[in-house]
Amino acid sequence: MLLKSQCTNAMNDAAQAFLLSKRSFITSAHSLKGFFAVCLVVFSLLVCTAAGAKPAAYPKPATSTKSTAVSKSAQSDFDAIEKRFAEWTEAFNRRDLDGSCALFSKDIKADHQGVPTENWETMRARFQKLFADKSRQYTYRFKLLRVYRAGDLAVGRITWYLTLSKDGKKVMEEETQSMDIFKPNKDGVWEMVDFVSFTEPDKDVPAK
Secondary structure (H helix, E strand, C coil): CHHHHHHHHHHHHHHHHHHHHHHHHHHCHHHHHHHHHHHHHHHHHHHHHHHCCCCCCCCCCCCCHHHHHHHHHHHHHHHHHHHHHHHHHHHHHCCCHHHHHCCEEEEEEEEECCEEEECHHHHHHHHHHHHHCCCEEEEEEEEEEEEEEECCEEEEEEEEEEEEEECCEEEEEEEEEEEEEEEECCCCCEEEEEEEEEECHHHCECCC
């Protein structure tokens, strides 16, 4: 209360000075510097009165604890999603059917350019057919570009590189862009629930 009273009295004194300075400003151009100085004092005292405390000369910079935590969380999300893609890639390249399907939720909806929308069962059947053809080898590698997180959803922006070999000879390379949506299952493991992808035809290597 004492601090507030002191601020109020100071404000009244400064207000009177402000009026005098204003009149002086009107009659004399030499008082311009003093006029703005008094304005600054009045503003400071108003802030002092409203806050009930002395204004700090220089505000302390905000700490970066929160931004650091967010950054660490974002890196953790990226690493977790990248790990899931790495597990899928390893499983697919060794023709592991169960391992290749483990990435996907049983409720997945998948859309790839030129292919009807797939679900978990149709994707598993397609993998099974690919793995059964021993004359062909499909080898994937990938580059995870970005991961976005919102609540219990994560979105991975990824580029896939597919090499097709037939009878041990490389016949085609293909680059695919994909946006994949993840959600944790009941055990807290990220599962893919939806994705959309398209192949860049200009990146294809024609068969020889």
